[in-house]
Amino acid sequence: xxxxxxxxxxxxxxxxxxxxxxxxxxxxxxxxxxxxxxxxxxxxxxxxxxxxxxxxxxxxxxxxxxxxxxxxxxxxxxxxxxxxxxxxxxxxxxxxxxxxxxxxxxxxxxxxxxxxxxxxxxxxxxxxxxxxxxxxxxxxxxxxxxxxxxxxxxxxxxxxxxxxxxxxxxxxxxxxxxxxxxxxxxxxxxxxxxxxxxxxxxxxxxxxxxxxxxxxxxxxxxxxxxxxxxxxxxxxxxxxxxxxxxxxxxxxxxxxxxxxxxxxxxxxxxxxxxxxxxxxxxxxxxxxxxxxxxxxxxxxxxxxxxx
Amino acid sequence: xxxxxxxxxxxxxxxxxxxxxxxxxxxxxxxxxxxxxxxxxxxxxxxxxxxxxxxxxxxxxxxxxxxxxxxxxxxxxxxxxxxxxxxxxxxxxxxxxxxxxxxxxxxxxxxxxxxxxxxxxxxxxxxxxxxxxxxxxxxxxxxxxxxxxxxxxxxxxxxxxxxxxxxxxxxxxxxxxxxxxxxxxxxxxxxxxxxxxxxxxxxxxxxxxxxxxxxxxxxxxxxxxxxxxxxxxxxxxxxxxxxxxxxxxxxxxxxxxxxxxxxxxxxxxxxxxxxxxxxxxxxxxxxxxxxxxxxxxxxxxxxxxxx
Numbered sequence: 001x002x003x004x005x006x007x008x009x010x011x012x013x014x015x016x017x018x019x020x021x022x023x024x025x026x027x028x029x030x031x032x033x034x035x036x037x038x039x040x041x042x043x044x045x046x047x048x049x050x051x052x053x054x055x056x057x058x059x060x061x062x063x064x065x066x067x068x069x070x071x072x073x074x075x076x077x078x079x080x081x082x083x084x085x086x087x088x089x090x091x092x093x094x095x096x097x098x099x100x101x102x103x104x105x106x107x108x109x110x111x112x113x114x115x116x117x118x119x120x121x122x123x124x125x126x127x128x129x130x131x132x133x134x135x136x137x138x139x140x141x142x143x144x145x146x147x148x149x150x151x152x153x154x155x156x157x158x159x160x161x162x163x164x165x166x167x168x169x170x171x172x173x174x175x176x177x178x179x180x181x182x183x184x185x186x187x188x189x190x191x192x193x194x195x196x197x198x199x200x201x202x203x204x205x206x207x208x209x210x211x212x213x214x215x216x217x218x219x220x221x222x223x224x225x226x227x228x229x230x231x232x233x234x235x236x237x238x239x240x241x242x243x244x245x246x247x248x249x250x251x252x253x254x255x256x257x258x259x260x261x262x263x264x265x266x267x268x269x270x271x272x273x274x275x276x277x278x279x280x281x282x283x284x285x286x287x288x289x290x291x292x293x294x295x296x297x298x299x300x301x302x303x304x305x306x307x
Numbered sequence: 308x309x310x311x312x313x314x315x316x317x318x319x320x321x322x323x324x325x326x327x328x329x330x331x332x333x334x335x336x337x338x339x340x341x342x343x344x345x346x347x348x349x350x351x352x353x354x355x356x357x358x359x360x361x362x363x364x365x366x367x368x369x370x371x372x373x374x375x376x377x378x379x380x381x382x383x384x385x386x387x388x389x390x391x392x393x394x395x396x397x398x399x400x401x402x403x404x405x406x407x408x409x410x411x412x413x414x415x416x417x418x419x420x421x422x423x424x425x426x427x428x429x430x431x432x433x434x435x436x437x438x439x440x441x442x443x444x445x446x447x448x449x450x451x452x453x454x455x456x457x458x459x460x461x462x463x464x465x466x467x468x469x470x471x472x473x474x475x476x477x478x479x480x481x482x483x484x485x486x487x488x489x490x491x492x493x494x495x496x497x498x499x500x501x502x503x504x505x506x507x508x509x510x511x512x513x514x515x516x517x518x519x520x521x522x523x524x525x526x527x528x529x530x531x532x533x534x535x536x537x538x539x540x541x542x543x544x545x546x547x548x549x550x551x552x553x554x555x556x557x558x559x560x561x562x563x564x565x566x567x568x569x570x571x572x573x574x575x576x577x578x579x580x581x582x583x584x585x586x587x588x589x590x591x592x593x594x595x596x597x598x599x600x601x602x603x604x605x606x607x608x609x610x611x612x613x614x
Contacts, residue, residue, distance in 0.1 A: 034472070035461065038469040039461065094419075094424060113401035126461065129460065141445070149433070150436055153428075154349070158425055165425070
């Protein structure tokens with residue numbers, strides 16, 4: 001199994017990324033004719049790239065509640081499908097109008113706008129369809145469905161995107177920026193952790209739930225702060241997407257509002273808070289001492305990454 | 308209750324349409340700032356119009372399996388949310404580029420493209436979120452979720468839209484046209500019937516399941532055939548959307564492929580098949596004789612409508 005403790009973090013992450021890629025290859029639909037073309041666009045959106053942070057969080061959180069790997073596989077697919085669809089829609093001309101993503105042309109550049117939009121629209125129900133077929137109790141599946149739906153819509157990702165849209169070229173304050181990212185990125189990051197843990201032992205889940213929410217909140221914030229830092233410090237080749245584009249679009253970011261050094265300090269605070277939450281989990285008497293290892297490594301990875 | 312037998316069909320349908328409208332008014336989110344604007348767009352897409360055929364099918368099918376009205380309310384919302392989102396996305400410039408819907412400007416004309424797309428993207432998870440909170444058993448909720456997801460994605464609505472996109476301006480045969488509509492319209496019509504029935508007694512559902520599928524298939528086909536007939540015979544004011552637009556866009560339709568008279572004959576055959584399926588249900592010994600009354604009336608309504 002991919003959680004064996006003799007793998008270091010990079011090996012563990014790589015093993016799971018390749019496991020995810022295999023699963024997605026098999027799970028994503030194929031077809032003939034026009035449906036085949038739509039399948040191709042769906043596959044293009046999901047396959048072949050990305051850090052898979054959300055999938056790794058699903059697997060990492062699943063370790064905490066001793067979740068069965070097959071359920072984590074399905075959950076990771078569902079979460080990454082939703083993430084992939086959101087990237088496709090965000091890149092469309094009527095949104096961010098971006099042409100490069102994960103080092104490749106964006107979906108609408110490759111398939112045209114209509115088909116890209118439709119591929120996104122298809123990935124969303126595909127995610128719920130997978131969850132509905134996961135080998136878990138009906139109660140667990142419902143909890144997963146609710147969690148993913150909540151994180152994807154108005155109270156999550158879409159809501160954040162709406163704040164984003166309405167703030168381009170305007171001055172917004174740090175609270176609005178934070179709220180935007182809590183919804184746009186944080187909600188699905190949090191859902192990944194929660195859903196991974198929900199796949200496991202319900203009694204353990206209840207024990208760790210609160211600390212995991214704290215961990216997720218810190219991770220969601222850190223993720224975006226680091227993204228904003230990288231937008232000004234990294235270059236396009238390393239990033240795999242257009243660097244400096246937030247600056248160019250006059251988008252408010254943590255860096256533009258706080259300055260680079262303060263933004264870096266905020267990222268460090270987030271790391272401390274995330275690691276503190278994990279420590280609280282490992283101090284529970286019913287929890288094995290090394291159970292949070294992968295989540296801890298993930299926190300360090302997300303905050304220390306250079307792309 | 309809205310099923311009392313002394314209401315004629317028009318009264319029953321009107322009572323349920325207004326019940327649905329009230330429910331949707333309360334259920335659809337409201338908010339301040341940018342989220343408030345997104346909520347407005349979601350509300351605009353769902354509220355104030357439409358024949359609510361899918362909602363009526365949910366309620367009508369629920370009567371067959373003695374489903375609780377509250378569960379039918381939630382299910383009707385979920386199905387109409389998905390339908391509403393699909394209309395918003397289909398009307399976008401990169402799709403059908405339509406400016407009039409239900410007698411009003413389309414969502415992107417009113418709110419701009421980005422926000423219209425986002426409103427659609429938000430309605431989809433909102434539908435699943437509602438289902439997940441329905442007062443039914445977890446097993447029933449999962450069945451509903453699966454059913455809605457299947458009908459919305461590649462194997463349903465989105466798949467049909469893809470065939471539609473790829474067939475504009477091209478010659479397609481009657482089998483392709485049929486397949487397109489089975490997916491694009493038929494899948495969600497079928498899901499409405501199935502989901503309404505799934506909300507009720509599982510034992511009754513099992514008894515009627517096969518006949519209901521037959522009913523749904525006939526209804527889905529009839530619905531589209533009649534739509535195509537109306538596109539050439541009705542005018543824009545009655546239709547509430549642009550009449551003759553399929554003809555103008557050189558879209559293949561049942562009328563363009565079969566001619567008006569043959570298309571009308573096909574609609575009649577569908578009606579017979581739908582009514583025959585309901586008769587089989589009422590011949591089951593465990594089923595009350597009048598249980599299919601509303602579905603029967605709905606079949607006649609869908610096929611006899613003039614808009």
